[in-house]
Amino acid sequence: MIIQPGNNAATAKPAPIQGDNQLFPVFLKLNELHVVLIGAGNIGLEKLTALLHNSPQTRVTIIAERVLSEVQQLVASYPQISIRQKTFEADDLNEADLVVAATGDNELNAHIRRAAHQRKLLINVADKPDLCDFYLGSIIKKGDLKIAISTNGKSPTIAKRLKQVLSEALPDDLDTTLQQMNALRLQLKGNFADKVKALNEATAMLVEQKPAQKHHLKWLIWITTVLALGLSLTTLWFNQPGFKIYVQHINPAFYYFLGAGFVFALIDGAIGMSYGVTSTTFSLSMGIPPASASMGVHLSEIMSNGIAGWMHYRMGNVNWKLFKMLLIPGIIGSVAGAYLLSSLEHYSQYTKPVVSVYTLILGLVIFSKAFKPKRIKSADKVKRISLLGLGGGFIDAVGGGGWGSIVLSTLIAGGRSPRFSLGTVKLSRFFIALMGSLTFITMLNGAHWYAVAGLVLGSALASPIAARISNKISTKVIMVSVAVIVILVSLKSIYAFAAKFL
Known part of the structure; x- marks a missing residue:
């Protein structure tokens, strides 16, 4: 039987599906x-x-x-x-x-x-x-690997943003794996089914490595945290007489710092910055010297950033290449800044207004960012990552904050993926805060331990929650609120210093 063309089910074209991309992807030579x-x-x-x-x-x-x-x-x-x-x-x-x-x-x-x-x-x-x-379409290229993205012509901007995210997520050495797999494929013998089985077995390790890597990183963070806290507590117990006194007689102000550390860590988790500047501003307003305030911030950030960094790693938000470029310079800058500020602890009545001016500037920066539209251009990516890490670590230690405000903001403004930048900055901050804290502990003799302990415990309690709320609340409202508080408290501190000489 011959079916003639006509209006029947055999020849009728299927009706287009609304919202369905009907494009057929090809790669042309x-x-x-x-x-x-x-x-x-x-x-x-x-x-x-x-x-x-x-x-x-x-x-x-x-x-x-x-x-x-x-x-x-x-x-x-x-x-x-x-x-x-x-x-x-x-x-x-x-x-x-x-x-x-x-x-x-x-x-x-x-x-x-x-x-x-x-x-x-x-x-x-x-x-x-x-x-x-x-x-x-937008093309992601890693050697011989190419991935094309299409939005069916609806939004080239979305395609470009997806290209940016995937480019950050896929490692640069993925092409090496591809070449190795090609060499293996050429060596295989047997029928098609045997070759597929052998290739499946070879590539299974790519999936199996991820849980192992997460497991190792988890233990690295927790062991480092325990050793750091153990070393810090041992050093304080035997070398700092004041620490024993505060352990036995807790200062009521401890509870203020406990609540402040919790709230500031939640804010930091929501907008990716401002924990250091808010904690330092609060500490200065409570009469804590700049070096002790910065030490409290860094000690509290060991555990909070360790937990937050681990959470971001589990969610796949870490760019390892960027992490390596930030880590060592950031540690060097943090240690140098902590050493300088600790050496000037006896002159805190003069360094305090300087730090207050710094927090005032950061408050204005945060306020401006709340209303400035994000313009991300991948072509303008920051190139000197090591210098950014060095400067960010140093200024963060001297001013008691600024790693997020400086490093994270610069990376995002320079075209880096916000999600991967946030996760990478959080994880690298764990190691940087650890080294800065050890420097402060070694240099300072009369720290205000009730403030330090309150910030440490408060931020640690908030860290698991903070990593999950970054996309669930209004960032602009939080940034404006934080900026206003920081600006007002900083101005009050500057005014109090100026009044002594008027």
Whole structure:
């Protein structure tokens, strides 16, 4: 029986599904094709850059009346690319395999599209999804590995943001694994089923390593924390007579610092910064000298950042390459800053207003960030990560805070993923706070231990909760509230110092 074409179930096209991406992903060998690009302005430059970034050997003919100087400079490095400075004609597509229209002229783009379709050519029209036969999606490239992202033309911005997140998450050495797997595949013998089984067994370790890595990191954090606290308590018990007294007779102010540490750690978990500046500002307002205030902040951040860092690691929020670049410089800066501030502890009546000015500036920075829109451009990523870690660690130790405000804010403003930056900064802060705290303990003789203990316990209690609330409350409201409190308390401290000389 022959079924004739007609309105029946066998030949009817399925109805499109609303909200369903019907695109079929393919990867073209552009180095074997001829692409005609119409337009050589900013849009044409963007399209040409995307083509060459993925397929540097692509043969491209550019048709344009005016050619941007940047396009000419780029073309100079690619001998297989030619520029024909002329008005577009339909015959310019006679030898094309693919067409890209990047003119910004709607009428001209429509004319180019008609000419391309008459020649059975596929065309991409910049910023006009309805006129496109194919899209140039956001591409993630790790050596031979490529991942293309498509939003069906709905939002290129979302595609770019997903590209940024995945680029941060995928390790740079993933291509090494890919090459090793290819070498293994070429060595395998037997039928198809045997080869698949062998490859599955080889790749299973990639999944099995993750729990082991988490397990090892968990024990590393907890063992380091226990050893650090044990060493700190032993040193304090035998070398600090005042510590024994406070253990036996707890100062009522301890409970104020306990509550303050809990609240400040929750705030820090919500916006990724401000624990140091809020704790230091509060400590100064309670009469604690700057060095002792900074020590209290750093000791409390050992446990709170250890817990928060572990939580972020379990959620996959740590960029290990960024972590390594921040860690050692951050520790060096923290130790140097702690040593300097501790050496000036006897001059706290002079250093206190300086630190108050610093917290005032941080308060203004936090306030401005609450209303400033986030503009993330991956092309402007911070390059000197080590210098950022060194400066952030030093200023954080001297001012009793600022690691989050300086390092985290700079990373995000420079195009880093907010989620991965937050997790990485939290985990690195654990080790930096540990070394800074040991320096403070070694240098100081008369610390205010009730304040230190209150901040330590309060922040530790809040840490597991803080890591989970970062996306569940209004960041702007919290930032504005924190900024106002910090600014007012800092101004009060500065005014009190100035009043002594008036």
